[in-house]
Amino acid sequence: MKIVIIGGVAAGMSAAAKASRLNKDAELVIYEKTDIVSWGACGLPYYVGNFYEDPNNMIARPVHKFLEAGMNIKIKHEVIKVDTEKKEITVKNLVTGEIFNDNYDKLMIATGAHAIMPPIKNLSTKGVYTLKDYSDGIILKEEMMKDENQEIIVVGAGYIGIEVVEAAKNLGKRNVRLIQLGDRVLMESFDKEITDVMEEEIRSHEGVNLHLEESVLEIIEENGKVKGVKTNKGEYNADLVVVATGVRPNTAFLKDTGIEMLPNGALVIDEHGKTSIDSIYSAGDCATVYHRVREENVFIPLATTANKIGRVVGENLAGVETVFKGTLGSAAVKVMDVEAGRTGLTESEAIKKGINYKTVFVKDKNQTNYYPGQEDIFVKLIYNAETRVLLGAQIAGKKGAVLRVDALATAIYSKITVDEIGMMDFCYAPPFARTWDVMNVAGNVAK
DSSP states (O other), X not given: OEEEXXXXXXXXXXXXXXXXXHOTTSEEEEEESSSOOSBOGGGHHHHHTTSSSOGGGGBSSOHHHHHHTTOEEEETEEEEEEETTTTEEEEEETTTOOEEEEEOSEEEEOOOEEEOOOSOBTTTSBTEEOOSSHHHHHHHHHHHTOTTOOEEEEEOOSHHHHHHHHHHHHTTOSEEEEEOXXXXXXXXXXXXXXXXXXXXXXXXXXXXXXXXXXXXXXXXXXXXXXXEEEESSOEEEOSEEEEOOOXXXXXXXXXXXXXXXXXXXXXXXXXXXXXXXXXXXXXXXXXXXXXXXXXXXXXXXXXXXXXXXXXXXXXXHTTOOOOOOOBOOOEEEEETTEEEEEEEOOHHXXXXXXXXXXXXXXXXXXXXXTSTTOXXXXXXXXXXXXXXXXXXXXXXXXXXXHHHHHHHHHHHHTTOBHHHHHXXXXXXXXXXXXXXXXXXXXXXXXX
16 A cells, blocks of 8 residues: 655655554655655744754654654655545655656545735735745845844734734834734634733834734835834834735645645645545644634644544544544633634634524633732633533633643533533642632632
8 A cells, every 4th residue: 555645844754653663564755855754843933032052853753863763754755636536646846846646545645734825915025924934934034143134023913923913023023013913813713701811911112013904915125125014003113024814725636636635725624634535644834723612623723633634634644534523622822921722613603603602701720819929810601501511712821821822722522511610620830820820710700
């Protein structure tokens, strides 16, 4: 049996490693269009902000280690076409330009996603960058480290955009502007009560300006380089612009294959990681994932999910039937000195799903007042109004906020009620919590 994997980052290499261990008789070939495999893009903003200096820290395992282990990896090779009837792929060698065909018995597509480039005039101007690929991080850090680049504009207040703001401030940049088209930051992941906390934190930092409900129309250039941006509300100076307006799956080369996709191009997969075509699997930022609470296939590009489904696909490629039971969309972000996490449904998602729900929002303290480090902590729970089963949770605060979300993710996974959370035996000691943890308080306040 011949297994071909397209894409050698998180999902692809996770699948390859598992399949190669389970089925040593299978022929396995991996095609990767860059020269970097098995790395994590989540570290990019922190590399750019010089929180660490060596970009190799993002690489879990270098190419030569896989090659030494006998894995057949073809770097700088791009798959440009898939013929599902012939079970054949067309590959371009990006070094020599040679185009050739290869066959497969089972195929995995793990091609990831690319940065969305919004319709902004002069977007190709020198000094405008994205932050999605490994090479993006190398280039952007070099520019961010230059003393002359002090006016930084970030377009898009999602996870990456917010993390780039922190990166710029960590480098001591004089003026940083975060421009968001919507009326809130991270509006697809968090509800307003929590994003209000984030926005207050962003605005509290000198030299950081948050612009909401503002649309960037044009990059102002001078002598071929960015000089500023023009929006529907004004013009601002810029030495450097980072566009972080989301990602789109790298699946355009599959448009004529008949594989089922979401409108954005994400490949729809089942619990085995299989697409609508029997011999073809997918995982990672190019594919959907089943949401346990929403009970539908969704596009949530997260490294944790990519690795997990990649592992499941690897087992299925090797002939060991395994299923992935679904995601809760658990995610976290550091917003300057505040941390925030979420899991399950947001309130807006509950409304869209037509669920009879209730919410509770609590402001409390993260620990006892007599041990140094007490801070405000904010918790929002979304729960079924009839069964009182927890459906979603969001927490924001400073020390200890995000890791509490893991407990609530487990509660959602196990269909625990808010009443049970109110009496749950969470850890207590003065440096970490109060005798009634904020999660207990939220559960008990829920009506």
